[in-house]
Amino acid sequence: MKAWERNFRRVEPYTPGEQPEFANMVKLNTNENPYPPSPKVEEAAGRLCREVEKFRLYPDFKAGVLVDALAGYYKLSKDQVFVGVGSDDVLSVAFLTFFNSHKPVLFPDITYSFYDVWARVYGIPYECPALDENFRIRREDYYRENGGIVLANPNAPTSVAEGLDFIEDIVSHNQESVVVVDEAYVDFGQTSALPLLSKYENLLVVQTFSKSRSMAGVRIGYAMGHPSLIRAMNDVKYSINSYTMNYPSLQLGVAALEDDVYFKECCERIIKTRGRAKETLCGLGFTCLNSSANFLFATHESMSAKKIFAALKERGIFVRYFDKPRIDNYLRITIGTEEQMERLFRALKEILG
Ligand SMILES: *Cc1c(COP(=O)(O)O)cnc(C)c1O
Numbered sequence: 064m065k066a067w068e069r070n071f072r073r074v075e076p077y078t079p080g081e082q083p084e085f086a087n088m089v090k091l092n093t094n095e096n097p098y099p100p101s102p103k104v105e106e107a108a109g110r111l112c113r114e115v116e117k118f119r120l121y122p123d124f125k126a127g128v129l130v131d132a133l134a135g136y137y138k139l140s141k142d143q144v145f146v147g148v149g150s151d152d153v154l155s156v157a158f159l160t161f162f163n164s165h166k167p168v169l170f171p172d173i174t175y176s177f178y179d180v181w182a183r184v185y186g187i188p189y190e191c192p193a194l195d196e197n198f199r200i201r202r203e204d205y206y207r208e209n210g211g212i213v214l215a216n217p218n219a220p221t222s223v224a225e226g227l228d229f230i231e232d233i234v235s236h237n238q239e240s241v242v243v244v245d246e247a248y249v250d251f252g253q254t255s256a257l258p259l260l261s262k263y264e265n266l267l268v269v270q271t272f273s274k275s276r277s278m279a280g281v282r283i284g285y286a287m288g289h290p291s292l293i294r295a296m297n298d299v300k301y302s303i304n305s306y307t308m309n310y311p312s313l314q315l316g317v318a319a320l321e322d323d324v325y326f327k328e329c330c331e332r333i334i335k336t337r338g339r340a341k342e343t344l345c346g347l348g349f350t351c352l353n354s355s356a357n358f359l360f361a362t363h364e365s366m367s368a369k370k371i372f373a374a375l376k377e378r379g380i381f382v383r384y385f386d387k388p389r390i391d392n393y394l395r396i397t398i399g400t401e402e403q404m405e406r407l408f409r410a411l412k413e414i415l416g
Contacts, residue, residue, distance in 0.1 A: 077180045080383050089406050091397040092381040094219075094248075094358050096277035098332070098400070100315075101325040104278070107318035111311050122313060124305040132317045133285055137257060142290040145297060146316075148307050150247055150271035150284030154213075155181050157267055157286060160299045161241040162187045166210035171200055173390055175219045175245060198223055198352060198360075205233045212237055215245040217253050217355040220385060220395040224253040224355035231256075234263050241292065243267045248356035250275035250330050251337070257287060264289040274357055275330055276319050283308075283316045333357050337398045343408050344396075347415060358397045360390075366415060368392045374414040380407055 080093035099105075126146045134141045147153035158181040162168045165188065170178045172191040182189040192204030198221040205212055212233065217224035234242045234256075244256045246268055256268050267288040273279035286296065300307065319326070341351045341359060349361040363371060372384035372394060383395040396407070 072184070074180065074184045077177045081381060083381060085379070087379055089380040089399065089403045091358075091399050091403065091407065092383045092395075093279075094274055094356075094395075094397045095279050096274060096329065096333070096357065097398070097403060098277055098329050100277040100281075101319055101322035103318045103322040103325070104315050107314050108311075111314060117310060120310075121306055122308060122310040124301070126308040126313055129283070129285075129308065129313045129316045132320045133287075136320050137287060139260070139287055140290070143260070143287055143293055145286040145288075145293045145300075146308055147284050147286075147300070148312075149273060149279075149282040150245065150269050150286075151177060152282075152307060153269050153271075153284040153286045154178075154243070154245060156296050156300050157241075157243050157269065158182065158187060158213075159185055160296045161243070161267070161292070162211045164210035164240075166208055166240075168211040168213065169205055169209045170213040171218065173198065173218075173221060173387075174213075175215045175247075176385075178213055194218075194221070200225060200229075202229060202232055202236075206236050209237065209240055211240045212242045213245065214242070215247065216256070217248045217251070219247065219356070220358070220360055220383065220390065220393075221352055222248075222354035222356040222358055222360045222395075223352050224248075227254050227256065227258070231259055234259060234266050238263070238265055241265050241267060243269060246270045247274055250326075251355060251357050252330075252334055253355040260287060260289070264291065267292055272316060272319060276326060277329065278315065278319060281312050281315050283312055333398050336401055336404060340396075340398060340404050343404075344411075347408070347411055358395050360393050360395055362393045363415070368394045371411070371414060375407070375410055378410045378413075380410050382407075 129146050130141050130144045133144045147156060167188040167190040168182060169190055172193045195201050230244060242265055246255055249255050259266055267286050269286045272283040337354055344351055344361055348364045351359045351361045368384055372382060375382055
């Protein structure tokens with residue numbers, strides 16, 4: 064090892080789902096939305112093409128237009144909203160801002176696998192209470208001293224959600240630390256923790272345009288919370304990189320928020336397809352957890368998940384498989400269009416004989 068290599072910050076990185084690209088594939092592995100963004104986003108993209116001249120200038124580091132639009136949409140004040148480059152950026156800033164204590168941050172053993180990566184890269188101590196045998200959070204595990212709490216609700220990759228009372232119980236038991244609720248999938252049928260913001264100053268709710276608004280490629284995430292939390296996050300952000308939100312993303316994000324009808328229709332379609340898909344999978348010998356997200360977490364009665372995953376891949380159908388304790392016999396299947404799901408079912412029938 065070279066002398067200077069000893070000074071490297073070494074981390075085991077997060078592994079994103081594959082982004083394969085070939086004709087006729089069915090991509091159900093990264094929870095992207097199968098439908099395009101709103102036509103309003105397309106119009107805004109057209110306008111951007113005609114104002115390339117504006118790219119000369121730095122964007123508004125306060126992301127003002129998007130913060131205003133989000134505050135209007137959720138009926139909050141501007142100082143309660145933070146925006147970032149996808150919720151991954153927002154969550155990473157939240158970890159760096161709020162979890163600066165010697166006490167461990169708590170999040171479940173099975174959850175979004177970026178949390179432990181951020182904790183390690185920032186040197187934050189953490190502990191992971193185990194979900195119960197039905198992949199539910201045990202609330203009592205979060206009644207002890209801690210340096211912060213992070214919960215994905217609905218959880219990933221399990222798809223299981225807890226109700227508002229459950230989240231409130233955890234927030235109210237932890238008024239000494241910041242509780243972050245990652246609501247990446249909340250628009251697919253779960254109630255948000257947003258109504259709790261007026262009651263708890265220690266709650267941060269994080270959402271994203273990547274799943275329900277079909278804009279994973281544009282990278283927009285946001286956090287909502289008490290102005291003191293948002294101010295602290297902005298101070299950290301401005302100490303690293305002020306201009307995270309580029310001008311095109313800001314414009315496209317505002318346009319997406321203007322089309323609530325399209326947004327809700329898209330979510331409804333996915334929820335409907337999810338219901339039908341669950342039934343079909345049950346008929347094929349799968350058990351699916353009760354999903355509140357745009358994916359199903361499924362295990363088969365006789366064939367191993369690993370085998371099914373490989374056989375689907377050979378047929379150009381990508382789902383997600385995690386070779387990890389407790390979940391290594393499950394597949395995470397993103398809800399696609401009706402046609403994509405049909406292709407999945409046909410392939411599964413063939414594979415399962
Ligand atoms: C997809 C996802 C995110 C990150 O999404 P961005 O594209 O960075 O907004 C965050 N949390 C969970 C639980 C997710 O599934």
